[in-house]
Amino acid sequence: MSLAEIWLFLQQGVLSGMVTGSVYALLAIAVVIIFKTTDVPNFAQGEIFMLGSYVALFLTLVLGWPYLAVIPVTLALVAAVSGLFQRIVMERVLASRGVGVQLVIATLGLAYALKGLVRQTGLGDTPRSLPPLAPTDAVVIGDAVLTRLDLVIFAVAVGAMLLLWLMFGHTRVGKAMRAVGMNPKAARLAGVNLARIRALVWSLSGLISAVAALLITPKILITPDIGHIAILAYAAAIVGGISSLPGAVAGGFVIGVAENLVGLFISTNAIVVAPFVAIMVVLLLRPQGLLGGRLQVKKV
Amino acid sequence: MTKPIDRILLAFLAAGLAALPFVGTGYVIYVANLLLVFVVLALGLHVVIGETGQFALSHAAFYGVGIYTAGLINNAWHPPFFLSIAAGGLLAAALGYVIGALSLRMRDIYLALSTFAFGEAMQWVFLNWQSVTNGSNGYRLSPASLFGYELVSDIRAYPFVALIAALLLWATVALSRSQFGSALRAVRESEVAAQAMGIDVNAVKRAAFTLSAAYAGIAGGMYTTFASFIHPESLGFQTTILILTMVVVGGIGSVRGAVAGALIFGLISELLRQALSFQEIIYGVILMGFMMFAPKGLFADRARAKRPAAGPAAAPARRQRRIA
Numbered sequence: 253m254s255l256a257e258i259w260l261f262l263q264q265g266v267l268s269g270m271v272t273g274s275v276y277a278l279l280a281i282a283v284v285i286i287f288k289t290t291d292v293p294n295f296a297q298g299e300i301f302m303l304g305s306y307v308a309l310f311l312t313l314v315l316g317w318p319y320l321a322v323i324p325v326t327l328a329l330v331a332a333v334s335g336l337f338q339r340i341v342m343e344r345v346l347a348s349r350g351v352g353v354q355l356v357i358a359t360l361g362l363a364y365a366l367k368g369l370v371r372q373t374g375l376g377d378t379p380r381s382l383p384p385l386a387p388t389d390a391v392v393i394g395d396a397v398l399t400r401l402d403l404v405i406f407a408v409a410v411g412a413m414l415l416l417w418l419m420f421g422h423t424r425v426g427k428a429m430r431a432v433g434m435n436p437k438a439a440r441l442a443g444v445n446l447a448r449i450r451a452l453v454w455s456l457s458g459l460i461s462a463v464a465a466l467l468i469t470p471k472i473l474i475t476p477d478i479g480h481i482a483i484l485a486y487a488a489a490i491v492g493g494i495s496s497l498p499g500a501v502a503g504g505f506v507i508g509v510a511e512n513l514v515g516l517f518i519s520t521n522a523i524v525v526a527p528f529v530a531i532m533v534v535l536l537l538r539p540q541g542l543l544g545g546r547l548q549v550k551k552v
Numbered sequence: 553m554t555k556p557i558d559r560i561l562l563a564f565l566a567a568g569l570a571a572l573p574f575v576g577t578g579y580v581i582y583v584a585n586l587l588l589v590f591v592v593l594a595l596g597l598h599v600v601i602g603e604t605g606q607f608a609l610s611h612a613a614f615y616g617v618g619i620y621t622a623g624l625i626n627n628a629w630h631p632p633f634f635l636s637i638a639a640g641g642l643l644a645a646a647l648g649y650v651i652g653a654l655s656l657r658m659r660d661i662y663l664a665l666s667t668f669a670f671g672e673a674m675q676w677v678f679l680n681w682q683s684v685t686n687g688s689n690g691y692r693l694s695p696a697s698l699f700g701y702e703l704v705s706d707i708r709a710y711p712f713v714a715l716i717a718a719l720l721l722w723a724t725v726a727l728s729r730s731q732f733g734s735a736l737r738a739v740r741e742s743e744v745a746a747q748a749m750g751i752d753v754n755a756v757k758r759a760a761f762t763l764s765a766a767y768a769g770i771a772g773g774m775y776t777t778f779a780s781f782i783h784p785e786s787l788g789f790q791t792t793i794l795i796l797t798m799v800v801v802g803g804i805g806s807v808r809g810a811v812a813g814a815l816i817f818g819l820i821s822e823l824l825r826q827a828l829s830f831q832e833i834i835y836g837v838i839l840m841g842f843m844m845f846a847p848k849g850l851f852a853d854r855a856r857a858k859r860p861a862a863g864p865a866a867a868p869a870r871r872q873r874r875i876a
Contacts, residue, residue, distance in 0.1 A: 365832070372830075
């Protein structure tokens with residue numbers, strides 16, 4: 253491999269990686285906000301994302317709606333499903349004195365149920381893709397080639413992150429969510445309705461997942477097993493320290509770029525295992541993640 | 553097992569197992585063998601999650617190691633089958649020891665995620681180590697044998713599978729009653745308190761991981777005595793979750809819960825094998841339903857306090873309630 257080739261691969265890998273990484277970052281944020289406020293690692297993250305893809309596919313391909321109608325309906329529907337799951341199922345698990353394990357298993361139940369429901373519709377029998385949101389003509393940056401769609405994906409993802417940042421920093425509900433994440437008891441004493449905030453956080457997480465789904469579904473082929481992509485979101489969240497939002501964003505980009513570079517320089521076969529290796533190495537060497545705080549040992 | 557319910561359950565189980573070869577046909581015996589393998593897998597996960605409270609999600613990986621080790625040895629040398637099963641158990645145990653030692657630094661979510669990642673990585677190895685596992689084409693297992701007696705059919709393997717499962721069930725009960733079992737539960741309830749009592753927490757955790765992996769490895773070996781084919785597809789996260797479901801729905805921390813869960817869910821998964829979407833929906837609904845209305849499972853052990861990976865707030869409240 254000549255130097256010029258390496259330079260070209262590097263540019264292409266980093267730029268393509270930033271695009272997919274921005275979507276992973278969104279999914280990682282969706283994982284992290286739930287983990288921070290409810291202490292639950294959401295194992296249904298991938299399936300909620302998949303639900304977003306299939307709702308959009310159903311509306312576009314079966315009902316023939318235009319994007320202008322598909323986007324708001326998809327976002328609203330996925331957010332509603334996610335929020336209702338917390339409100340109906342998770343609150344009930346909490347009420348019957350369920351703790352960590354039980355909550356996680358309830359999310360696994362949701363994952364199974366969603367996957368089965370989507371499979372039942374038959375829409376997932378063949379891999380499908382949405383029509384492109386934006387024209388797919390090539391854009392040359394340096395020596396690398398992206399498509400206009402890639403740029404739209406990146407811009408929308410980063411825009412969504414900025415909106416989230418504004419929301420968490422400057423709105424009442426955003427501050428309430430952060431407060432619940434820091435200390436639920438104190439938040440309740442300060443007048444925050446915990447159940448409401450938890451449902452809102454799940455809705456918000458569903459909304460973000462749906463955004464990610466709408467962005468990436470025109471670019472890749474979707475099957476009911478696409479939920480596997482959430483593993484990359486988990487890898488991103490862990491690399492960034494699982495309770496840090498800036499960490500999740502950084503982690504998303506790191507995983508996206510690393511994935512593309514591994515694909516270009518080593519082999520596409522190694523892409524599949526790379527995130528697991530990343531998860532294990534990071535957890536072993538720096539369990540709190542690259543941007544996480546100090547580890548705390550809970551006493552009796 | 554002093555409670556009457558245990559004696560009754562055990563008697564039913566033993567009678568059913570003994571009667572089965574005389575009434576069951578080939579497929580029924582195959583399912584029985586499979587359920588016994590699931591029982592051993594569930595008991596193994598029970599040791600690490602139920603007794604020790606370590607949320608490990610790599611059980612299918614150890615199961616796979618057991619299957620491939622026993623299968624490869626059997627295909628190559630045709631030793632008496634218990635030797636290849638033992639080899640599978642030992643290798644899985646060794647791997648379990650390493651993972652246990654590496655996992656000492658982690659707890660709760662971090663432990664779950666790193667063991668999950670390890671499980672997925674192992675499935676990748678099974679899929680891609682072409683020269684050994686034959687990769688995604690699956691691996692053909694030739695019949696196991698015992699001093700010339702070939703286990704060519706499910707019914708021939710059945711007595712041995714049942715015997716091994718019974719031995720391991722006995723071992724699990726003995727373990728949970730022993731002092732070592734108390735040490736495991738002490739670590740589950742509170743590492744700090746266990747340490748204060750003079751328990752070597754790290755050694756106990758390593759031992760739990762090793763034992764749990766050994767169970768899974770032996771289960772893999774049992775599988776090779778009656779099955780003729782293994783595909784890496786069935787050694788992934790799905791299988792780990794299936795076993796986790798058995799343990800949790802059965803009742804975390806309860807041996808009879810693990811056994812009952814293995815029988816029920818093993819049966820459901822085998823019966824619904826053809827209808828994937830229904831299987832998934834039913835699973836999902838059962839999981840959510842149980843967690844909503846009976847989070848402690850079918851056989852919650854009410855005599856002892858159960859507190860698997862509890863949040864900091866839950867513990868004191870429950871303790872007070874029990875005293876009052």
